[in-house]
Amino acid sequence: MPDQWMPGATRLDIGDHAPTDGGPAKAIAHITWDKNATAAKPVDLVPYENLRSYFSGGGKPVAPHILWDPFTGRITQFVPANSRSKSLVDLAGGTRTNRAGSVVIQVEALFFPYCRVGKSVYPRLADTPCKGWTELHAWVKSWGVADAWPNGRPENCTRSEKTWETKSGWYPHKGTPENSHDDPLSWPEFPTVTATPPVTKPKYEPFPGAAWFTRGRRSPIVAEMHDRLVAVGCSRYQSSANKDVIGSGDEASYEAWQRKCGYPGDWPPGKTTWDLLKVPNV
Secondary structure, eight states: OSSOOOSEEEEEEOOOBBOOOOOOEEEEEEEESSSSSOOSOOOOOOHHHHHHHHHHTTTGGGGOOOEETTOOEEEEEOSSSSBBOOOOOOOOSSTTTTSSOOOOOEEEEETTTEEEETTEEEGGGGGOTTHHHHHHHHHHHHHOSSSSSTTOTTSSSOOOOHHHHHOOOOEEGGGGGOOOTTTTTOOOOOOOOOOOOOOOSSSOOOOOOOOGTTOOBEEEEEHHHHHHHHHOOOOOOSTTTTTBBBBBHHHHHHHHHHTTTTTTOOOOOOOHHHHHHHBBBO
């Protein structure tokens, strides 16, 4: 079962837990938007501690699951994943927005348009460093939330209630039924998983070490060695019986190969003549 509390996040349980209704797993994207700024008049970002204190104090009635600082990667969680939180407007008689899914994980990013951090101004959330997003996304995804925006990305979305009730994925606050907010305006892309490159098998058998070459050893590698010794003209000592078992004939044949390479015939093989023999990888 996924973790109720996100690993690595600060746990600040505000209580007031209540179950969700079941259905497609959802995540809701919000920004705090606690200041109004413009390109001409940017405003300093509100301290993370202020919002954390708000949601654990007077702002409990509208607290999300997660407060995320995209500038530092700090994350605080206020309620467990399987509980509803209360950041969405929920009108009487309609869909229960805060509960309409197996989970409805609500994420508030500490951000407002044209906030200033240090000497930099950030018009969009997607322009921030988005630190911690990979870990946050992975935890939300572990609860079955699809990597999709069923009602559209924050930049261009609808409020289709039918889609909301039937599709798993991320929903902007703006794209949630019964809610009239405009946030979050933008959101980072879902992290892409880099495929692990396939392991390329060597073309030739690597030298297995001198101790590997003992009489009676049975291996497909021995049979391949036999064939290569035949191919290079060192098969006069070769026996066709038990081709995959090291015997006295193999020792003599290989010593012939060593002499052909300009070395004294001296069993067991060494790495140099083994690499020159080019035994196919099995």
